[in-house]
Amino acid sequence: MSMADRILKPGEIEAPAGEIRFLFLPGRDLFARRAERFRLLAPGHSLGGYLGFLALLADAQQEALDGFPPLPPPTLEEQTLCREQGMPLLDARLRSRNRAWREGLALILRRMAVAEVPTAARETAAGLLCAAESRLEEMADWILAGESAAVPPQESPFIAAALQVYWVHMATALGEHVFVRLEAGGVCPVCGSAPASGVVHAHGSEQGLRYLSCSLCATQWHMVRLKCSSCEATEGIAYYSLEGTNGAVKAESCPDCNTYLKLLYLDKDNRMEAxxxxxxxxxxxxxxxxxxKARSGPNLYLHPGGEVEEG
Structure with missing residues (x-):
């Protein structure tokens, strides 16, 4: 592992915040693009089997998103309150879920129960189709509360996949204009979740700017570079990359809170997906x-502790 040189100061290369596009919502083709990326990464990869499984899971997510029914939007009163108090409008921990998320889950499970995936994964999907609603809701609560370790590792990716579809649908249905910056820059301004990673853009007016990518709804929001996304400290930030790589992915590490977040540099590889x-x-x-060092945010396809369930 190598440490990259620190050559910038926070905000040094960036325009004033008011001149920077604050937020990018995910496209409605998010999961199709993610599936394509998993398929590109899988051949020859040490986790190739799991990446191939996730490509099929993302295909099912895209199908669920394409057929998702309209949902009641937040009321104008809710929107005003969140704007005035700087709260996420679609807060994953506080907002009650519509049962439609379970309908999306059922579609995903039906597809995966017959997909060309390991037998154990098909059996897990079939088993979840028969699970009580109360158990599904309990597992969803754990995942959204950051307690994914309480969910069996073989079931966690399926539940998380349905929750991702639900929040992507709600966010994209509302549009960017209803969301506002939060005082806490390291949490998603749409749903309040932690980022899975960060992306340093390579083109246009966002070139060189860092956007954090939400682990749940895949929204990207701007946060100045060389500032810890977890505790917002600015001193001693260090960057690590794997020996023998081109530095397209680096871990940004903070000595104050002892956490890290990966950054993807699109100028090194513009095909990357967060x-x-x-x-x-x-x-x-x-x-x-x-x-x-500890991760500052989850990847919801990955069980806490780095457990990969390929069946």
Whole structure:
């Protein structure tokens, strides 16, 4: 593992915040693009089997998103209150869920129960189709509360996949204009979740700017570079990458809170996708863990502790 030189100061290369596009919602083709990226990464990869499984899971997510029914939007009163108090409008921990998320889950499970995936994965999907609604809701609560370790590792990716579809649908149905900056810059302004990774853009007016990518709804929001996304400290930030790579993915590490977040540099590889490439660079997570550093945000396809269930 190598440490990159620190050559910038926070905000040094960036325009004033008011001149920067604050937020990018995911496109409605998010999961199709993610599936394509998983398929590109899988051949020859040490996690190739799991990446192939996730490509099929993302296909099912895209089908669920394409057929998702309209949902009641937040009321104008809710929107006003969240705007005035700087709260996420679609807060994943506080907002009650419509039962439609379970209908999306059922579609995903039906597809995966007959997909060309390991037998154990098909059996898990079939078993969840028969699970009580109360158990599904309980597992969803755990995942959204950041307690994914309480969910069986073989079931967690399916539940998380349905929750991702639900929040992507709600966010994209509302549009960017209803969301506002939060005082806490390290949490998603749409749903309040932690980022899975960060992306440094390579083109247009966002060139060189860092956007954090939400682990749940895949929204990207701007946060100045060389500031810890977890505690917002600015001193001693260090960057680590794997030896022998081109530095397209680096771990940004903070000494104050002892956490790290991966950054994807699109000028090195513009095909990268925030969630897929975060998972595909698990070797960097393992090295950071050996160095005593903790992830500051989850990848919801990955069980806590780095457990990969391929069946």
């Amino acid at each position: 969630t897929a490439d975060d998972l595909a660079t698990l070797a960097l997570d393992m090295l950071m863990d050996e160095a005593g």
